[in-house]
Amino acid sequence: MTRFFVDSHTLAMERVALAGENAAHAKVLRLKASEQVLLCDGQGMEALCQVEATQPEYILSVLERRRALSEPGVKVRVYMALPKAEKLEHVIQKATELGAEQIVTFPTARCVSRPDEKSLKKKLERWQKIAASAAEQSGRGVIPEVRVLSSYQKALEEAAQADMPILLYENEHATTLRMALDSKEYSTVSLISGPEGGFEEKEVAQAQALGIRVCTLGRRILRCETAPLCAVSAVMYAAGEY
Amino acid sequence: MTRFFVDSHTLAMERVALAGENAAHAKVLRLKASEQVLLCDGQGMEALCQVEATQPEYILSVLERRRALSEPGVKVRVYMALPKAEKLEHVIQKATELGAEQIVTFPTARCVSRPDEKSLKKKLERWQKIAASAAEQSGRGVIPEVRVLSSYQKALEEAAQADMPILLYENEHATTLRMALDSKEYSTVSLISGPEGGFEEKEVAQAQALGIRVCTLGRRILRCETAPLCAVSAVMYAAGEY
Incomplete structure (x- = not known):
């Protein structure tokens, strides 16, 4: 319709x-x-x-x-470290289709992309338009808000507020996404993922200190733009969306 | 490593x-x-x-x-109706990262892209290179084969050989991917998805006639390049890969 x-x-x-x-x-x-x-x-x-x-x-x-009938029962926020431009645009479009509630980006130690405030403001307008257009095309009832936070610590503190805050880390081998999702009831999920070069170990520890679960997405190394979309797809599946 | x-x-x-x-x-x-x-x-x-x-x-x-330690336990083949060029390249790269065993493409009634045999041969070489490069980058032990089939019927007949053959259809509302995956044990999965304009109703009936399950990926309309990747992510999750 x-x-x-x-x-x-x-x-x-x-x-x-x-x-x-x-x-x-x-x-x-x-x-x-x-x-x-x-x-x-x-x-x-x-x-x-x-x-x-x-x-x-x-x-x-x-x-x-x-x-809105097309909105998922679970609220999933994507927290993605700022990647190179076209990758974030890709993630915004796809995460919107997949039902994400918000897309939040922020700098981390290994981020290559470091836009200044002025260009960031312009980009943010563009990003919000991409979300609006993807929401329309996919039949969403919500246009996901796209936001920029000024530091990794701020992103972690905010993400940690969700019922199920998860950081995706390629060097984690023991805890799977499923173990985290099966561990308790939740209605809000934060999915934190790194930039092209991944997270530094101390950044992972910083997340753990806030009670954020560190999970693997399997034995293959996913590109920075693939990981959050894979995780949103899995969380929506786990939540019974399809 | x-x-x-x-x-x-x-x-x-x-x-x-x-x-x-x-x-x-x-x-x-x-x-x-x-x-x-x-x-x-x-x-x-x-x-x-x-x-x-x-x-x-x-x-x-x-x-x-x-x-190879990095290979998933479940073999997932992506059967994707031929989309416009850059979309298939995107799906080949991402499906390889996500662990797909093969990527197979074929024409359907609503396919816009209709390459002739000569250009198809050249494209196939390019597609296979994309798979090889994504396999290397993601640490796969298998380079997924990329293949072209000459008709939709052939694709269906081949896909139907899997333990769990599934067609993804945006007008299906009752059967979820989970219902299909939970219905029996499987070690091979075929995921069939449509082109930009979707499947025709009679094409869906054609699949059903071969015992292929028709499933929804939720209440949002996914782009043709998003649907197979969402489904591969969900199947890998369901199979305990992460």
């Missing part, structure tokens, strides 16, 4: 006229009267609507307002 | 002199005497070796020959 992202105010109305990009999109799709579409606020609420009129404007009448 | 791919004949020797690209690679890595490295035949066997000499040649002596 076609979905249009609107603000929460619009979602609360009984009749909605599509405007701007949404109207243009409706025209491209040749939306017809009596067709059903979804309005989403990108924050987890949606409204099932029927097209009432297409001329001179697209007018939708709301049939039912509800929590 | 550094690994070099050699042919099976070389792997059977007691002392091995690195040649060609392997020797050049050893030089770049500044391999030192007494260091340990792995020789792999790319077909699942490996030899743990010690560097005996570095001048005038790199000479390795074999310490132990064994089945």
Whole structure:
């Protein structure tokens, strides 16, 4: 079903006229009267609507307002050390499709990419657009927020707040992701992953000191952009999403 | 540990002199005497070796020959309908990292990409190189074979031979991947996924007629290059790989 992202105010109305990009999109799709579409606020609420009129404007009448059906039951946040540009863009797009709640990036000791504040601001706008576009295409009810934290320590402290905070580490051989996920009930998961060169040992210890579980993703070395997506896929599977 | 791919004949020797690209690679890595490295035949066997000499040649002596430790216990074949070029390359690289045994591509009704035989031959060489390079980087003991089949029916018939043949379909809502994987024991899995425009209904029926399970990957629409990688990640998790 076609979905249009609107603000929460619009979602609360009984009749909605599509405007701007949404109207243009409706025209491209040749939306017809009596067709059903979804309005989403990108924050987890949606409204099932029927097209009432297409001329001179697209007018939708709301049939039912509800929590977005396509959102996963488990909230998974991706904490990824800042990689080279195109890799983070890839992870943002794919993690959004896979159902991640947020994507958070931060510097670590071995990060090669060190953008200054000005270029970071510009990048962040771009990243947020990638998330919005992937959310629309994949039928998400939430547009994942993309955020930048200024230090690894801050990222760890925030990630540690989840019910199930996990750091993915290629030199961990004993504890599997499954052991961590099977160890207790959870409704929020943080998945922390390293940059191209991996984490330093002391960075791993820093995470453990905060109670974060250090897990392996198997006996193969995954690239920095593959690891978080593999882990999100596995967590969604473990949570019964598919 | 550094690994070099050699042919099976070389792997059977007691002392091995690195040649060609392997020797050049050893030089770049500044391999030192007494260091340990792995020789792999790319077909699942490996030899743990010690560097005996570095001048005038790199000479390795074999310490132990064994089945490659990094290979997963479950054999997963990716059957992906031919997508646009860069997407298949992406899937080959990532599926190799994630531990897939083979990557097989084939045409379906909605495939946009229709390369002729000559360009396909050239592409296949390129695809096989991508698999080899990803296998080396990720520490695989097997280089996944990349193959092209001439029809969807042939792909289905071959995929159906696996213990657990699964077709991923975005319009399936009842059967999850987990239901299929939990339904019986398996050591080989086929994961069939569609092109950009998805499968036609009759193509799905064609698979069902051969006993292939049709499964959902959740309530979000995954891009054609995301679905197989999500599924490989989930199957490896389900099989206890991480």
